[in-house]
Amino acid sequence: MDATYLSLVLFGLVVRGYSDNITEITSTSSSTEASTISETTTEIVVIEPLGTRGLYGGSYYNSNARNPQNNHYVHGVYQPPQKDYYKRRDYFRDDGSDETLDYYLGFGLSKMTDQDFQYDDFHHYYHDINRTIAENETIPSDFVVGCHPNATFLCPENTETVCLMNGTIFCMSTISAVVPCPQNETTACVATVVPCVRACVEVSYNFEEIFIPCLSTVVIVDVYEDNKGKTLGQVSGTFVIMDALKETERTFCVAVIVDPKPKQTD
Ligand SMILES: *[C@@H]1O[C@H](CO)[C@@H](O)[C@H](O)[C@H]1NC(C)=O
Ligand SMILES: *[C@@H]1O[C@H](CO)[C@@H](O)[C@H](O)[C@H]1NC(C)=O
Ligand SMILES: *[C@@H]1O[C@H](CO)[C@@H](O)[C@H](O)[C@H]1NC(C)=O
Ligand SMILES: *[C@@H]1O[C@H](CO)[C@@H](O)[C@H](O)[C@H]1NC(C)=O
Ligand SMILES: *[C@@H]1O[C@H](CO)[C@@H](O)[C@H](O)[C@H]1NC(C)=O
Ligand SMILES: *[C@@H]1O[C@H](CO)[C@@H](O)[C@H](O)[C@H]1NC(C)=O
Secondary structure, three states, X not given: OOOHHHHHHHHHHHOOOEXXXXXXXXXXXXXXXXXXXXXXXXXEEOOEOOEEEEOOEEEEEOOOOOOOOOOEEEOOEEXXXXXXXXXXXXXXXXXXXXXXXXXXXXXXXXXXXXXXXXXXXXXXXXXXXXXXXXXXXXXXXXXXXXXXXXXXXXXXXXXXXXXXXXXXXXXXXXXXXOEEEOOEEEEEEEEEEEEOOOOOOOHHHOEEXXXXXXXXXXEEEOOOOOOOOEEEEEEOOEEEEEEOOOHHHHEEEXXXXXXXXXXXXX
């Protein structure tokens, strides 16, 4: 049994306020019973109205928000546009593909030094899409584990970072937030915003909007759900029975896949 999923759900449900600012909360979740997993996670909780926290974290931008500074959710924090955000210019090869998104993800990966897994490449529609990807997948909720603290910040605005027990990380977006791709209206895309590398479409803002086509649709099946639509939740450290999420709320578009490579031992 792994309590991490439940406590993540809890954060999504209870920690919301009304302020433009962001509150950083450190939570320690130790699972009960037959488990040895115990971890400390730093969660950035995004406060409405600028964005809404997803089930697994991240932030969905609220397009009705009053946002005079043009803040966007960048590596875990709402921040205004800055010139030369990435500083280093070598996060990823420059082959004219979607360079900006590659820098964004490369920057995020460079912050991760996981004990169990090593990461150095990722897959999205514009980058190394030579991986076998199931069109539809079903994943049990207890296969989702708490992310390495710095992995939490990997995925861009309008996606959530989801870490799986086998080390694979998905940047995924709730299906209700996907939009038709501008380049092909019959396919679904995640619309995200990331800092520019050099040439911005809208230079004055230093942010670029990118549409990432969905690679796969994933349904996270709640292993605690009973046949009456109830599930186990946790409130202030106590397990309670609560309404299970609807299937649409557990259906996601996977836009980025990061696979682990075996950790080198020396
Ligand atoms: C947000 O935080 C900044 C710096 O701590 C502060 O100056 C500002 O007043 C805060 N804004 C709101 C809406 O609380
Ligand atoms: C997270 O990233 C920061 C900044 O790069 C780094 O100093 C820190 O060691 C990282 N934490 C872990 C647990 O890897
Ligand atoms: C995918 O393509 C990249 C770049 O062309 C290459 O480095 C990588 O090994 C390929 N991966 C697979 C699984 O074929
Ligand atoms: C995937 O799911 C969608 C929606 O339920 C369905 O239309 C499609 O046929 C499925 N594809 C595969 C390969 O099962
Ligand atoms: C890990 O599991 C997910 C979900 O079943 C799957 O899509 C992914 O390919 C797996 N990763 C590896 C490295 O096997
Ligand atoms: C749009 O996407 C659909 C589904 O993937 C594909 O069959 C079609 O050829 C695409 N159209 C164009 C113009 O690329």
